[in-house]
Amino acid sequence: MSQEKQALVFGASGITGWAIAKEALTYPSPTTFTRVIGLTSRPLNVEESGLPQDARLRLHAGLDLSKDAESTITYLRAIPDIVSTTHVYFAAYVHLGWGASDSDSQVRENVNFVTSAVTAIEAVCPKLEFFTFSTGGKWYGFEFGDKVKRVTPLKENAPRIPPPFGDHIFYYQQIDALENLNRGKKWTFADIRPDAIVGFVPNHNAMNIAEPIALYCALWKSLESSVEIPFPGTAKTYTSLHSDVSQDVVARMHIFASLHADQTGGEAFNVADADVSSSWKAVWPGITRYFGLRGVGPSPDGRLAGEPWVRSKSAKWEQWMQENKVKDKVLDRTCWGFMTTLANDYSTFDRSFDLSKARSIGFDERADHVQSYHTAFDRMRDARIIPAL
Numbered sequence: 001m002s003q004e005k006q007a008l009v010f011g012a013s014g015i016t017g018w019a020i021a022k023e024a025l026t027y028p029s030p031t032t033f034t035r036v037i038g039l040t041s042r043p044l045n046v047e048e049s050g051l052p053q054d055a056r057l058r059l060h061a062g063l064d065l066s067k068d069a070e071s072t073i074t075y076l077r078a079i080p081d082i083v084s085t086t087h088v089y090f091a092a093y094v095h096l097g098w099g100a101s102d103s104d105s106q107v108r109e110n111v112n113f114v115t116s117a118v119t120a121i122e123a124v125c126p127k128l129e130f131f132t133f134s135t136g137g138k139w140y141g142f143e144f145g146d147k148v149k150r151v152t153p154l155k156e157n158a159p160r161i162p163p164p165f166g167d168h169i170f171y172y173q174q175i176d177a178l179e180n181l182n183r184g185k186k187w188t189f190a191d192i193r194p195d196a197i198v199g200f201v202p203n204h205n206a207m208n209i210a211e212p213i214a215l216y217c218a219l220w221k222s223l224e225s226s227v228e229i230p231f232p233g234t235a236k237t238y239t240s241l242h243s244d245v246s247q248d249v250v251a252r253m254h255i256f257a258s259l260h261a262d263q264t265g266g267e268a269f270n271v272a273d274a275d276v277s278s279s280w281k282a283v284w285p286g287i288t289r290y291f292g293l294r295g296v297g298p299s300p301d302g303r304l305a306g307e308p309w310v311r312s313k314s315a316k317w318e319q320w321m322q323e324n325k326v327k328d329k330v331l332d333r334t335c336w337g338f339m340t341t342l343a344n345d346y347s348t349f350d351r352s353f354d355l356s357k358a359r360s361i362g363f364d365e366r367a368d369h370v371q372s373y374h375t376a377f378d379r380m381r382d383a384r385i386i387p388a389l
Contacts, residue, residue: 004034007255008085008125010092010117012038012059015199015208016134017091018051019251024089025054027252028259035081039063039092042203049202050383065092065113072120085125087258089132090117093207107170114174118181130258131189133178134250135171135268137351139193146349152241153277153354156193156268179266188265190257192250195272195351196342198372199247200379204333209244210376211385212339215331216310217291218386222320223313227292230299231284232306233343238280238297243272243353246372252365253358263361270353273367277352280343286370290377291389306343307336324387 007024011017021038036057043061051057060079065072076082092113114133121128141148141161148161160166175191182189198210205211213232220229231238253271257264281297288295299305304312310331313320317331380386 004084005032005086006081006084006127007033007036008082008088008121009036009038010063010065010088010090011040012091013040013042013044013049013201013203013205014091014093015197015201015205015247016194016250016254017089018049018201019199019247020089020091020254021057021059022051023248023251024255025052025057027255032255032259033087035084037079037082037085044202050200050379063092065116066109067116069116069119069123072116073123076120076124082124084127085121086127086129087132087255088121088125088128088130089254089258090114091134092117093134107168107173110170111173111177115177115181118178122181122185128187130187130261130265131178131182132254132258133174133189133191134254135175135191135193137193137195138169139171140351141165141169142195142346142351145346152350153243153352154270155354156270156357182266188261190264190266191268192254192257193268193270193353194245194250195242195353196244196346197247197250198244198369198376200376200383200385202383204330204335206335206338208335209338209342210373211380212307212310212334212336213287213373214377214380214386215334216306216339217288217293218324219310219313219320219331221291221293222324222387223316227294228296229288229293230303230305231280231295231297231343232309232339233280233298233347235298235300237343237347238284240347240350241277241279242347242351243270243274243277243355244369244372245272246367246369246375248372248375249273249365249367253363256363256365260361267357269358269361269363270355271358271363272353272355273369273372275355275359275366277350278369280347283370283373287373290374307340310336325384326387327384330385
């Protein structure tokens with residue numbers, strides 16, 4: 001294997017890819033990677049990305065995995081030093097919206113994404129050693145709630161969800177495609193499985209629970225007289241268990257797995273902030289404390305909260321954004337549906353993860369879950385996504 005390591009991150013503006021690009025500059029040491037190359041679909045320079053100003057970091061826009069492998073090969077070959085890539089972190093994703101099962105076209109497109117990427121990487125990056133891939137709670141059929149059976153805490157060797165629900169889980173077909181592509185090759189791969197990820201992205205992201213929560217709290221502080229802010233979901237979801245995770249911990253799991261191929265090759269690993277699952281009831285007061293608010297449970301009297309409350313204030317959005325000097329259209333572009341889905345439909349059942357497999361190979365990164373939100377809020381504040389406090 002090569003002595004020098006170069007990281008290539010697909011989806012470097014997303015919640016997972018952004019964190020991998022950041023963490024690869026310092027984890028597990030500042031000298032692990034000689035260069036980190038991040039790929040994005042939309043233009044994003046390092047200065048506006050919120051990423052460290054580091055000479056080893058380069059961002060390249062124009063990534064379009066919806067095209068064929070030859071197009072991706074052409075795109076990669078135009079990137080200086082791409083041939084030195086040893087470690088690839090794949091965090092690109094096609095998301096068509098919340099509230100509906102994945103269509104056949106979405107399954108097909110996500111499978112084509114990973115197939116085109118790996119085919120192109122193999123053609124352009126002869127030093128490839130390791131490829132990490134992001135799946136997640138969808139693997140365990142979370143979007144189908146109690147319609148499917150599962151045993152908690154969830155282990156990586158749990159059986160796949162059978163048809164008809166399993167047919168809509170494109171992760172299965174992506175991993176099958178990845179295994180076929182990897183067969184007989186010198187490089188290997190690992191599947192990293194988080195549940196909901198808490199973090200920051202420089203642009204808006206459909207998979208970011210922290211951003212709509214932050215803006216809900218910031219708006220409430222400005223527009224309501226009460227410091228008590230209701231949880232934006234139901235009483236059942238308020239007490240259900242889940243294993244959410246900081247984007248920094250997820251990123252470190254990707255990197256750790258890629259550097260321990262003898263233990264991780266061909267394997268899947270759950271990742272979360274802590275070994276013991278938590279509930280919204282346990283963390284909501286701490287999350288809202290960042291804004292000087294007192295988080296309380298769902299409103300029993302039907303008082304508006306969450307996305308319905310935010311949208312009821314839409315006539316005040318423009319003035320609020322101007323007065324607070326936040327990014328233009330930030331309220332319009334935030335994915336409110338993700339907060340609504342997690343707080344109402346996605347948390348009506350136990351989503352506890354078993355982390356013993358990751359711990360058994362020496363990955364012991366942890367985070368205080370409330371602090372994970374506060375760290376994300378700090379980054380949003382610096383990026384003018386939420387007001388300065």
